[in-house]
Amino acid sequence: MTSTKDAVTARGEWVRQANRFTERITADGSSAYPVEPGRYRLVVSLACPWAHRSVIVRRLLGLEDVISLGVVDPIRDERGWRFTLDPRGRDPVTGLEFLSEAYLATDPDFDGRFTVPAVIDTTTGKVATNDYPQLTLDLSTQWRRHHRAGAPELYPERLRAEIDEVNAGVFRDVNQGVYRCGFARSQEAYEEAFDALFARLDALSERLRERRYLVGDSITEADIRLFTTLVRFDAVYHGHFKCNRHKLTELPVLWAYARDLFQTPGFGDTVDFDHIKRHYYRTHPGINPNGLVPAGPDLSGWHTEHGREALGGSAFGEGTAP
Structure with a gap:
């Protein structure tokens, strides 16, 4: 079983769970997930600072028409993030009621928190990545061909x-x-x-x-x-x-x-x-x-x-x- 839960040390220090799905979406096709406009859905909570990063970067780079955006309810229940902001309580692109459905479709033994941001591969309904630090860097570097004209350099090589x-x-x-x-x-x-x-x-x-x-x-x-x-x-x-x-x-x-x-x-x-x-x-x-x-x-x-x-x-x- 994959254990990715938050933990508390003997000294009382809180330790954040590790990101479970760390596959990258790459321009050269070297990963399991190639860059492909329209294929992926970025699921976020507007409350979450880790997810907020990806919302800002997506907007600054002009990727709104390339990677769709799903927004969950800010209030979670025991089943995790919910799509109750959408009609009939389902994400209109993936059909999910809960983000947890995509996590468990990807790893049935997953036992941690179902976190945002998560990028869903709409062709399979599985989580491509929930690796929030790498996600925004890849939006800047791997998705460059699809940036808007005049997009800023957010991660310049120099x-x-x-x-x-x-x-x-x-x-x-x-x-x-x-x-x-x-x-x-x-x-x-x-x-x-x-x-x-x-x-x-x-x-x-x-x-x-x-x-x-x-x-x-x-x-x-x-x-x-x-x-x-x-x-x-x-x-x-x-x-x-x-x-x-x-x-x-x-x-x-x-x-x-x-x-x-x-x-x-x-x-x-x-x-x-x-x-x-x-x-x-x-x-x-x-x-x-x-x-x-x-x-x-x-x-x-x-x-x-x-x-x-x-x-x-x-x-x-x-x-x-x-």
Whole structure:
């Protein structure tokens, strides 16, 4: 049996389950899944930061007519992600009622969480990949022939080593770090994750004080990966996951940086705060047993001036907005 469940160490540290389906979709046909427009369906939750990355990249690269998008209900039940937002509660392309059906069709012994994003091969109804870190990189590199005219370079070869280095720290301490705070089962594990999270946020603030984007002079994969955590920070992670040294709005550099991205096409227009809040506050009964969804925070600040243009750079480099 394939065991891919989340775990908790003896020290009370929460450990995320491994991605089960790590096959790639490649342009040269070297993998089990070749690049083929119209064949694949990207299934996401708009609440999930890991899935949100793929939604942003798909939009920035203009792949909307090449890879279709299925959106699940932000509220899961014991059977996992549901297609209850669609007519008759079924995904109109795959016919699935639950994402779990595709997981179990691919591996009947799968016993972990049914996670998003997941790319479904519509010819078989099976999961091609749920490897979220590689997925967005492959959208940039393997699907290049199908990018829109003017699509930006999100993972330029000359910057990949630096992007990978930045991503590694952001993943460990920020993307993953907020969950390590929220799901810690000991004070020691929580405080260790908390300290690492805010140490990394402080370092990122310094990095971004004199530069508009994390790597280079335009948006890259690194900015996308950081943004999906920052945009959820005050709405969810600050209170729900006890990441409460500061709110994002109390970190001037990161708050301006996040607003800059939010106001860039492809970012803020892919954010659904209703889905985000309802998912987190209603599906973690161990943290929020009453399931109450907070009325705040005030979201109007996301649309205020950020002043980051003065640092130079251009959102899409030599490319154009979607």
